Amino acid sequence: MSQTQYTEDNIRSLDWREHIRMRPGMYIGKLGDGSSADDGIYILLKEVIDNCIDEFVMGAGKTIEIKIDADKVNVRDYGRGIPLGKVVDVVSKMNTGGKYDSRAFKKSVGLNGVGTKAVNALSSHFKVESTRDGQTKTAEFSTGELTSEEQKESTKRRGTLVSFSPDSTIFKNFRYRAEYVERMLKNYVYLNPGLTIVFNGEKYVSKDGLKDLLHDNNSIEDFLYPVIHLKGDDIELAMTHSRTQYNEEYHSFVNGQHTTQGGTHQAAFREAIVKTIREFYGKNYEASDIRKSIISAISIKVMEPVFESQTKTKLGSTEMGGGLPTVRTYINDFVGHHLDNFLHKNSETAEAIQRKIIQAERERKELSGIRKLARERAKKASLHNKKLRDCRVHLTNLKNDRRLETTLFITEGDSASGSITKSRDVNTQAVFSLRGKPLNSYGMSKKIVYENEEFNLLQAALNIEDSMEDLRYNNIVIATDADVDGMHIRLLLITFFLQFFPELIKENHLYILQTPLFRVRNKTKTFYCYSDEEKAKAIAELRGNPEITRFKGLGEISPNEFKMFIGEDIRLEPVMLDKALSIEELLKFYMGKNTPDRQEFIIDNLKVELDLVEENE
Known part of the structure; x- marks a missing residue:
């Protein structure tokens, strides 16, 4: 039996652009089509903007202009x-870039000389134009290969212009969604007060940093007390x-990078809040009661941060660098001192927090018996859980x-879930x-999540009972x-998530599957x-x-055909929240005692965008 030959001819070395194009996931995470906020086309945009932000941080250039026209x-x-x-x-x-020189970029976030190369390699057309010292140098590329370059005298303002079109052979059927770009x-x-970003003619600027973030992502009616906003040299919360x-x-953020998976800084922040509040009230409250319903943001700056993945969604560093203590000690000391001071000076807020903790404690005790039963039920069910057919990889x-x-x-019913x-x-x-229609959970307490088998099993499948970090x-x-x-x-499912897990929607995890209406052949x-x-x-x-048809x-739809709709050409419509309305108002509009006409209007008009509410109030 002949063996396959293994010689020098079998070994080939890919050049940088071939490697990025063959293994894009290593550089930009998943590809996607733009329906999800972490799809590749947004990472490409982010890599280019990160370089502009580093210029701003260095005190050069206070305005960034961004224009997106189709692709x-x-x-x-x-x-x-x-x-x-x-x-x-x-x-x-x-490995060419200015960020190796730590004098120039002490607390930089860019991809160590990989960022714009990845954008270049994954774009059908890429152009970079740099203007300084009365000269402009322009270089154009196609899928990473240089097609032209020229240098000439210029009267343009100094700075850099990058334009690119993501390669549609890699990013299939993609489109940029303004909501995701705006959020980014x-x-x-928020993280760079003094910076102005102009996107398609609209101006974005922030005066109060992370306080603005909490205000912009929520309805102020949902807040129990005014936002506590504390700032230090390398920290803001x-x-x-x-x-x-x-x-x-x-x-949470590190050096301007949104760490969606948290990390050492977020863990330290959670710990510091509990420690400070226990010491302030002199009571050993349960950690979960103190943090229940908290809405917060933290940003720190670290020297040479270490992340746990290429797309930098989780901080692994334990050190602040620059002679400072560890991340944990630094955050604990800052929160311990400043939050304690704030609570001493603001007795109304301190009283509101204590009332919330006592209420959380009471609710937890009421739920403890039923929670225990529900967990046992879920455990038994998961051994032979016919509802969940799990996959091998998890978030x-x-x-x-x-x-x-x-x-x-x-899915609903056996035929759809079977396909x-x-x-x-x-x-x-x-x-x-x-199995059939889920319960309408509008106006119900968390108790129902444990009493209703379907909701309890769904919560267990998602693993979000205690924290979104385990999703x-x-x-x-x-x-x-x-x-x-x-x-x-x-509607009933969106109500369940809005009522008990609104952050799943806020963090863009919830979608509606779009399936074809017709087959033409x-x-x-x-x-x-x-x-x-x-x-x-x-x-x-x-x-x-x-x-x-x-x-x-x-x-x-036969299973063979279904492959097409949930494979690489999947079309998802994100469920989004309208921040102008409180969650209570939204739920009341959708699931409260509406007249039949209004119910009919909702069913006729509901696609997914919840901002329909505002238009039709």
Whole structure:
């Protein structure tokens, strides 16, 4: 039996652009199509903006202009401009960048000379233009390969312009969603007071940093007391408690990087709050009672931070650097001193916090018996849980480069869950089957989550009872039919998440699965169409008399076909919150005692964007 030859010819070395294009996940996390906030197209944008932010931090250039027109992105800063002799190298030679010189970038966040190279390699067209000393140097690339460069005299203001178009052969059917871009830009301005970002003509600026972040992400009516806002040299924090929310909510940042998975700084912050409050009241309150319903943000600056993944979503560093104590000691000392001082000076806030803790303690004791029973039930059920068909990779597997693809489909009825289960990717896609319509949880207390078997099992599957940090899936996708019953189930599920886990929606984890309405085909080609416009286009392209099938429900779509709709061409519609309305108002509008007309209006009009509410109040 002949063996496969293994010679020098089998070993080839990829150049930098081939490597990035072949293994994009190593550089930018998941690809996606722009329906999720952590999809690759937003990481590309972020990498370019991070360089502009580093210029601002160095005191060069207070304005960044960003324009996104369909697939073309322009980012212009007014910093120092890339040194003209290095313009090509900086965007096309690995490990070339200014961030190795720690004098220039003490607390920088960029990808150590990889960032713009990844953007360049993954763009069908990429252009960089640097202006300084009365000269402009321009270089253009296609998929990372240099196509032209020129240098000439110029009267333009100094700085750097980068424009790129993500490569549609890598990012399939992508589109930039303004909501996600705006959120990213707002985070930049909260963390950099004095910076102005102009996006498609709209100006973003922040006066009060992290305090503005809490105000912009919530309705002020939901706050139990005015936001506590504390600042130090390398630290800033803002916190309040929610009247309506059950879980803890943290927004954490290191050197301007949004650490969505938390890390050592977030753990230290949680610990410091508990320690300070216990000492202030002289009572050994339970940690979970102190932190229940907290809404907070923390930002720290660290020398040479160590992150646990390439996309920098979790801080691993334990040291602050620069002769400062450890991250944990630094945060504990700061919170211990400043929060304690604040509470001594603001007795109304101190009393509101104590009342909240006592209420949380009472609720926890009331729930403890039923919680114990529910946990035992969930444990038994999970051994033979027919509702959940789990996947192999979870969001908590930080070392796995597919963790951001992890998805839980919530389906109704056996036929739909059967189709999805047979056609899913068992590594990253799990299925949770509902039996009929879930309970309307509007106005109910947390007790119902433990008493209702379906909700209890869903909470256990997601693993979010105690903290969002343990969430097992990045995407939670409601997969129901697009008829009135399916719409009603969507509403009931959105109500459940809004009522008990609103941060899942705030953090963009909840989606609606879009499935095709029509299949248009002839003997050689098949099109799946999601709208009447797409159907008309497909009919025009196929000419003649193609066969048209109208899909009424998910159960009608065969598992083989389903593969197409939950694979790389999956179309998801994010469920988003309208911050102008409190969660209570939203729930009241959707699930309160509405007239039948209004119920009908909601079912007719509900796609997913919850800002419909505002328009129709």
